[in-house]
Structures are given as C-alpha cells and as structure tokens.
Amino acid sequence: MSTPVDGDPLARERSHLASSRAALRAMREDVESLDISDVTANWVNAQILERQIGERIKALADLSHTPLFFGRLDYLHPPGADRAEGAAGERFYIGRRHVHDGGGDPMVIDWRAPVSQPFYRASRKDPLDVGLRRRFGYTGGDLTAYEDEHLSDPAEAAATSKLLQQEIERPRVGPMRDIVATIQPEQDEIVRSGLGGTVCVQGGPGTGKTAVGLHRVAYLLYAHRERLARTGTLVIGPNRSFLHYIEQVLPALGELSVRQATVDDLVAHVEVRGTDEAAAAVVKGDARMAEVLKRAVRSHVSMPTEPVVVVRGSRRWRVPAYELEEIVRELLDRDIRYGAAREALPQRIAHAVLVQMERSGEAPDDRVQDAVARNTAVKAAVKAVWPPVDPARLVLRLLTDADFLALHSEGVLTEDERKTILWAKVVRGVKSARWSAADAVLIDEATDLVQRTHSLGHVVLDEAQDLSPMQYRAVGRRCTTGSATVLGDLAQGTTPWSTRSWTEALSHLGKADGVIEELTAGFRVPTDVITYASRLLPHIAPGLTPVASVRENPGFFDVREVSGTADVVAACAESLRNEGSTGLIAADARVPALAEALAAAGIGHLAPGEETTYETRLTLVPASLAKGLEYDYVVLDEPQAVVEAEPDERTGLRRLYVSLTRAVSGLTVTHTAPLPHQLTQDPRSPRNP
Template sequence: MPVSAASPPDPHVPHPVGQPSEYSSGNETLAAERVHMQRARDDLRAMRERTLALNAQGGDAVSTEYLKASLNRRAKSLEDDPALPLFFGRIDRLRHDTGESDTGATTGDTEAATETFHIGRRHVMDQAGDPVVIDWRADVSRAFYQASRRDPQDVVTRRRFGFADGELTSYEDEHPLDPDEPDVTSQILTAEIERPRVGPMRDIVATIQPEQDDVVRLTLDHSVCVQGAPGTGKTAVGLHRAAYLLHTYRNRLARQGVLVIGPNRAFLHYIAQVLPTLGEVDVRQMTMPELTATVPVRREDASDAAVLKGDARMAEVVRRAIWSHVAEPAESLLVPRGSRTWRVPAYEVSEAIEVLRTRGEGYATGRALLSQRLAHRVLLRIEASGEITDDRVQNAVARSRPVKAYVDGLWPALDAERVVMRLLGDAEFLANAADGVLDDTEQQLIRWDRPARGPKSAPWSHADAVLVDEAQSVIERASGVGHVVLDEAQDLSPMELRAVGRRAAGGSMTVLGDIAQGTTPWATPAWPEALGHLGQQNVHLEVLRKGYRVPAAVVEFAARLLPSIAPGVEPPQPVRSNPGVLDIVEISASELGKSVAAAVRDVTARVGSAGVIAADATLADVARWLTDDGIAFGQMEDDEALTLVPASLAKGLEYDHVVVVEPARIVAAELHGLRRLYVVLTRAVSTLTVVHTDPLPAPLS
C-alpha cells in the first residue's frame, strides 16, 4: 500500500502522541515506530512499578486488605506480554486550533495540522502523565476502526502495523481523506485475520470491523442480541463489548460486576485469556451448571423430562408451590403487652396478607413485612387507648414471641431445595401446584421414582437445579450484576434463560448465538422468544453477516444443511482471500482407522492448530487409531497442537485444520444431529477433511 513521504525524522526519536506528525518511508519509519514501542513498554513497566510501590495502608485491617487486593488487580492489569505489541495501529487526524500570538492574543487565523495517536490494547502514559498509547476503547480510537472514504472522520492517515512475537515487522498507510487514492484491501489486516490459530482464543482489537465496532460500543443502558453464523466473530464481539463497558463505565461496573456465561468449561478455557490480554481481570466466567449449582447434580434426565422441566410453564408451577404455604387466618392475633392484651381480628390479618401477596415482593420479603404490618395494627390500637408510642414499640411488637409464632403459622419460612424436593417427590403436592398447567401425563413424566429423604441424598439433575434456582428467586430476590454476556444462548431452555435474566436484573445484556446452531432438544426457535424469557425488552438485534474465519469452501459445504436445520438463516458471506481446502475421503470400513490416521498426519504437518472431531461414542476408537499410529494428541484443555474433540463439546471452538470422522454417526447420536454436524463442520478455519464409511447425510450428498 502507498506510504506517504516527508522529510525523515530522527529514527531514534518517536513521534509524541497528540503532536503534529511527519512520516518517513521504509526502514527509517519502522525504526522510529520500534523506538516508540520500546518507550511504551518502558513507560508501562514504570506504571506497574509505581502501583506496586504504593503503600497499601487503610484506616483499619479490612480496608487495608481491600486496598491491597485492589492494587494487586491494578498491577496485574498492567503486566506486559512481550509476545504482543502494545500498539497495533496509528492515526493522524486533522487538528483545528485557533491561532494565538506570542502574547496569547488570538490572531483570528485557524491553523490545520495533524495530531498522532498510537492505538493499542491499553492506555500507557509517561512520567509526566502524557499519553504514549491510547486505549482502543477511547473515543478518539473509534476513528481507527470507522474511518472510510465515505466518512473519513478527519483521518489523514491510518497506519496498520504487522508484527511477530511482539515486534513490529511492517506497516501500511491508508489515506481516507485523499479522494484520489484507490481503495486497496489491507494486506496486514487480511494476514492478521487469516493468521493460524494456536492455543486459546486471541483478542481481535487489531482487526475489529466497523459493523463489529458498532456493537462493541453500544452504551451500557442498551441490551443487544447478536445473531452470527460461524466465523462472524460474535464471541469476540461479546468479549470486547465487556472490555469496552468495563473501561467506559468503570465506576458503575466496579460495584455491580460483569458476568460471562459460556456453554462449557472447554469453551471458557478457550476464551479465558481474551479479557486479561485487554487488561480486564475482574470478570467472572462460568457455565450454566455452575450458575445454578444450588444442589449436587447426580444424574441426567431423559430428554423428554428435561424438555418439560425446562419449559416456561414450570415457573408458574414453582410459584404456586411456594405461595401455597401461605394460609388463611382462622383466629385473631392476640398480643399481651403490659396489663392488657391487644387483638387484631382475622379479617384484618387476611387483608394484610392479600395486600402483601399482590405487591409482587418475594416470599421472604412478604413474610418479614407481615410481622411489621400486624405490629402496626397493634400500635394503632395502643395509640387509640391514649398511650404514647413510637417506632421502637412497633419493632418490639413485631419481634415479640406471639407475633412471630402467629406469622410462622400463617407464612412459614421456606427452603428452596426442600420445596422443589417435595414438588418432584410428592404426587399430591405436584398435582395441586400444576393444576391446569401440566396434565397428568406430564406430571408423571417429571416426578421422581421415589421421595427423597433429604436434599443431600435427592436424585438431583441439572434441570432440577434450575428449578431450585427459580424457587429461590421466588422466595428471595437476589441482586443482579451490571452486565451479562451470554454466549450460545440459543441452546438454553426457557427456565435456564429465566435464571440468566435474573442475574441481569436492572442491568443490560449482550446475547450471542446462532439459531442454526441450536443443538439441544429445547433450543430456541427464534430470538424474540428467547429474549422474552430473559426479561429483556426493546433489545437491539444485530445480524453479523460477514464471515472472517470460516473459508468459502467450508461455508459452501456446511451451508447445504441450512435449508433443513434453519430455513430462515442465511450462510455467512466469506471475506477471506484464502478459499480454504475441502477434502472428502470415502473408504471401506476396514480402512477407516488407517485413513483417519493418515488424514491427521497430513494436517499436523501444516502450520496451525488441528482438531479431530467425532461422535462422542466414536471418540475412544479414534484415540486408539491415533495411538496405534504413534500420533500424539491432547484433550480439550491441554492446549496441544492436535486436539481430540467430542462432537458434543465442539461448539464455540475453532481450529485451522479439522478432521471430521463419520458425519452420519454424529447426526445419529442426538435429536438435532444435523445441527450438531453443522457446528462440527464450521470449526475449520483453513482446511476441512471428512473421513467416512457410512453414507453422508442426504443434504451433503
């Protein structure tokens, strides 16, 4: 790409950030930028050393420990990774200053100059507090991602840097303000997008595209749902949005926190380093079972039972089961105080209970308020008798033994685990709670075979744990977090979505997924339905259409499945220059093991990561074939160059080279087998090899 020329500066003196810039060409320019990179590293190290040198001494022991933890997190966020450059781009923008004379008087002339900003993963400043690198999330950095011929945003020059092992190796300059410069695809940008993937997921700050940047920079008050086909970068967009919000709304989110929910531990391991790389270390990441880990899960439900337990109707059944414990008063409340006994008639107690039940408060809150409501009625009678009272008298009456015993009889304290245990183990209790909601057959389907003796020994499943979480929310509402990032949302049941939505109570969400990749029996058919269960209204739906990771050959092959699995979903539009490689190998059953080993040897000889994906039941055979052939491989969390992956856990992962074994067996293994196969095929970033004996599924034939 063209490089602008000017009188060459001293290559050993970096251009100051925010100062008018001059460009040289060739090695002098690159040398000057390398000097600036080293300066940034020195300044970042000094920032960390200053943080570590601070005296963590608070007003008391608790404050001191809190301050130490805060400083340690700050120091961790300032750690430098020598394998990554501190900046990956630079913009020179027009600066419009009002000219002033030497005496400070305005001359009336407007001077147009340029100011330079190096854009990087985090903010770096020098000893004087002046910026050396601008955080990619800062407002001024947006022009680096958004400037174009149509909207140059005053960017005279946008410079992209090539890098390897943390060292700058090349650069390209673009001139959005120059109408005569032709549009040229950035070779550095293309190379970075198509760079082989080894190990965990990387950040994409150097390659964020304008449509992705629009989603990332939505304000905290806005929830967004991102529908994205494989390779469109939806997961990366969600993580970078979390990083952007933590930077922009630091004070609000420091109190409330950010939560990332992923489909499984392997996926979270894969994405774990993205946020720390961006300097954000205070983000919780968990799976759905971890989120609802209220009881010890010991078994899996049959598919039809799990679907029913995950049905939104179960929320009403649980609610009825909780509130059925509130009884109607049969007698008046009698409160002895001093020489007199005060009476609150049963009809007044009934009125108080009805008001509290219809307020929409939690069960436990209503129970606590009932004591105060009854004590207040006693207080009114005491005052009517001529005695002087105050709030202390009311609180004393509310805590008195007669009031507490009376409330316990009408509105008992409840334990969520025991309520759900009774609901699933007591046919009569379930019938009363599910009357008009579930029919007799459905009630029989979700009931346990025998009543449990206690919560610790009960035959809990994951779906049961979600019901316990629902029951706990009815009893006592917990506070939510400031923002939730939910990935692979299409796979969650309505009850699971409700559990996630409660964590975002009062906050916003970033919902990520692909309807075509819904593989669970309860997968959501459409986003409006899922968003309704999440309790999110007026959500912005963003559809990412450009595929940056999956090559055209793989997209075209996998897209043959879309008419069967998701008729309304369009395949991604591949933008990679490399069309990828697709190889279909059909062999006899006796040659399957040797052919799989040969295919694996072929892909492991290439640059990049490799994954062998097979149906879960076939995985042991594949492992044996590879071992017999002397091929070393790793499991899901080993970060090896070659990984053996069960089809059920492939979602969200990606490998440069993928070998898929027996697609027909992947399809036959589960209800939505074609959708699972679509997921598996689209894990390939460069090459896809399909080895099979059984005939390919009809849409692929």
C-alpha cells in the same frame, strides 16, 4: 503522540514501540513502589488497597508476544477542534491499553477511547477527519511491517488490507485471542453500544460474535468502570472447556475482574447427579413451570382463623382474625417475594397493635413496634400463616407428589406432561435425590420467588441458542437491573429445547426491548468450508442468511472415503505437518477408539480446554463439546455418526453443522459410512487446492 522525524518510517515506529514499552514499564514500577503503610487506618482497608494495587500491577503487564499498539491515526485537525482554525492534526497510536510518558502525555491510546473509534469506522466515503490510517504487522513481539491507507486522498484506490487479512488468517494455537486489531465496522457498532440497552447478536460460524461480546465487556468496563465496579459483570458460556478457551481474552485487554461461569454454576443449589430424558427436560425447561412454582410457593400461605393476643405488662392487645386476614391479603396482592412478605408480616401485625396503643393514649415508638414484632404470639402466628419455604424441598415435592403437582399445574400442564416429569422412585430427602440440571434450574426459580436474586450490571450470554426458557429466566434474574449481551446462532442449536427465535428468547430473559443485530460476514471459516457446511442450512434453519466468507484464502477442503481409524490418524498426521492447531472432531462414542488409535501411532493429543501448550497441537474433540471452539485444521470423523448420536435428525444435522465449521484454514472429512444425504445434494464437488 509523536512528532515525525527524518529516517526510515519502520525504524521510527520501532523506536516509538521501544519508548512505549519503556513508558509502560515505568508506569508499572511507579505502582509497585507505592508505600501504603501510612495511608490506611486499619488492616481491612490495607488489604483492600493492597489487592487493588496488585490488580493494577497485573493490568500493566507487558505481554511480550502481544503488540502494545497495532495502529496509528493521523488526524487532519485536532479532534473536537473547529476545522476552520486551520490547526495541524494530531497523531495517535492505538493499542490495547493506555500508556503515557513521564510527563503524562499519551504514547498509546486505549482502543476503547472515543478518539480511537475512527480506526474501526473511518472509510474513504466517510474518513471521519482521518488523513492516514496505518496498520502494523508483527512477528512475535517485533514490529516488522506497516501498511497505510490515505483516507482523504481520492486518487488512491481502495484496496484490501494485506495485514488485516494476515491477522485474520493467523494460525490458531492455544486459547482464543482478542480481535482488537481487526474489529470491523459492523462489529465495532455492537461493541460500543451503550450500557443501558440489551443487544442480541445472531451470527453464523466465524462471524466473531463471541469476540464481539468479550470486547463489548471490555469497552463497557472502560466507559462505565465506576458503575460496573459496584454492580459487577459476568460472562456465561456453555461449558468449562469453552470458558477455558476464552479466558485469556479479557486479561490481554487489561480486564481482570470479569467473572466467568456456566448456567449450571449459577444454579448450583444442589449437587447434580442425575439426567433427564429429553421429554422430561423439555417440560421442566418450559416457561410455564414458573407459574407452577409460583402457585406452589404461595400455597404455603394460609388465612388466619384465630386472633393474635399480645401481652405487654398488665395489658393485652388483641388483633382479630379478620384484621390479620386483611394484612395477609394485602401482602399477597402486592406480589412481592415470599420471604420479603414473611419478614414484613410481623411488622404489620405489630403496627396494628401500636395503633390500638395510640388509641388508648399511649405513645409507643419504633422500639416498641420491634419488640411487639418479636413477641412469641406474633412469631407463632407468622409461622402458622406464612411458614418458611425451602426451595429444594418444594421442587422435590412437586416432582414426587402427584397430587401436589396436579393441584398447582391445573390448566398449565397436561396430564401427560405431569407424568413425564414425575419421579418414579421414592426419594427420602433433598440430599439423597438424584437432581438433574433442569431440576437445579427449577430450584433456582423457586429460590428467587422466596428471596430476590442479586442483579449484576452487565451479563454476556454466549451460545445462547441452546438454553431453555427457564434457563433464560435464570440468567435474566442476574441482570434484572442491568443489561445483557446475548450471542448465538439459531442454526447451531443442538438441544431439544433450543431457541426458536431471538424475540422469544429476549422475552424469557426479561429483556423484550433488546435490539437484535445480525453478523453475516465470516472472518474465520474459509470460503469452501462454509459453502459446504451451508448445504445443511435449509434443513436446520430455513430462512437464515448464510455466512459469506470474506477470507481471500479459500482454504483446504477435502472429503475422503476411508477404510478405518488408521486412515483418520493419517489425515491428522497430514494436518499436523501444517503450522497451527488441529482438531479431530468425532461423535462422542467414537472418541475412545480414536484416542487408542492415536496413541498406537505415537501421536499425542489434548482434550478440549487443555490447549495451553504449543508442544501438543492436536486436540481430540467430542462433537458435543465442539461448539465455540476453533482450530486451524479440522479432521471430522464420520459425519453420519455425529448425526445419529443425537435424539433426532434435525438436532444431529445441527451438531454436524457446528462440527463442520470449526476450521480456520482447512477441513478434511473422513467417512466409511455414506455421508448424510443433505451434504450430497449440492452438485458441486469439493475442491482440494
């Protein structure tokens, strides 16, 4: 908080920024000066504390090009006070992290704190006791402008925030940035929703769903830090390029402990060296495979036919076969994990022996029961009745043994489906098998049937529309006792098994009670670009609400018929004359030729995920990796080739929709072949302002 003083308002705000940076530096120095030599009792605790201090120091870093605060709230009354008291309001600076002075008084309030919420939610209709909301504009790390909204003054006309528009339309160079200064009310509502519930966000291109998911993690870590420190958080993305693109968002908000992974990383029980035909991948990804695997795992249990005889000293204790069968059936009826039941079985047998001992007048204790459970005869019985199961070997047998697969998929899979997933070649063992990504998911399901998967406190699943039901189950296993944030766009599903409805997806995830929210306001894609791309919606996602761009700048948009790659390179050179990044997106098969043409023209380029430098501003993007990425300017090469690269037209059109909507400021479509007819049905011609 600060007290108004005479002078230039901008100078006062700059002074507060300088004081806040000095306070943050002092907070960091205080942590760096901590002496833990006499605090810890042993070297293990010392290492843990040293690591925690190191993480705290990193979290207090002052990023020179990242504004320490971006807004200010002047309350009419002290927050939480009785307004009838007539007490003067307080002033709060809203920023990415909390900063306090030497006396402990706050100079910058964390954007996640309750007192900061009106910065995102307050309006003239509902000012939330805020008299003034001030936004700040920065050039680099320097505060250069401010803009005021007098929310309690009915005479002041509502106007679009110029600084907000500038921040939204700021050039995209390098990895994804946070949107903490521009979060909109409908986004903030999702960000601040509670930890206990799962939220699914349907959002078209440019609606900020990825940023909302990441900021939700940051908010939950702030509001439930102790709990999530114990249980853990995880962000799941579609590929490594995407994760690299978003990896700096959470650290910029001071959160360093969130793990990031792909679904393939989660299920990496075997080395994936093979690929499936689409038809086989669809069957393997079907939720019915869970029942097939469950049957196959449980088939290893056999009913005992012989008694167990335990010899202890001069006494022999006999557990008859019928009693053993009762124990086994009880464990099966409880439907607990295969491995947990197998661990419980020797104790149950030992308990039956102890009952006989007690009836004979002995007084055995727990040590005797444990000794009986370890008896050779008991171990042999357990091995025969409930043998260990190796998940990878089980899946291998299902995929190579037609009779075994038929037995356990009877009434679940059709004969044609069984033939589709059976391997044609004989495989000697698990290590020599050419496992596919879908096979690894099956192994993960089988692994969970044997031993429970560890559950995290919260999982964010981005680009979820491309997951199969079995992949949803794999993610759901990682948050069985926690919650999830599911992000996606049904119109951007580009796999043969892509999500048909979010209700169905949440059911596979194990979160059927999750709330589905929809974001329809577009903050990234210019009006003309999203209007053009939306021509595809009736063909790829009928009934889905088109994105309505809220950007004032309609953006650059042009469709060009060209004669060859030289013209495509020229279009890239033209885009590079503008400020910001450029992405050249093309069908995967055309990427090598375009790379060669760019090299011949002396234009350097990066691959997706390498955008960490400001020197090279062009990225050559295979269409299969474009999802989730964004560039100021996009040159889209040969739309028809993007469509034809996919196994069917609908998937191809969805891939094209993704590619068309990666641009923030301008899109140039180049083609030699005719455009897909779905793009030419709108009579309006593209405009080139």
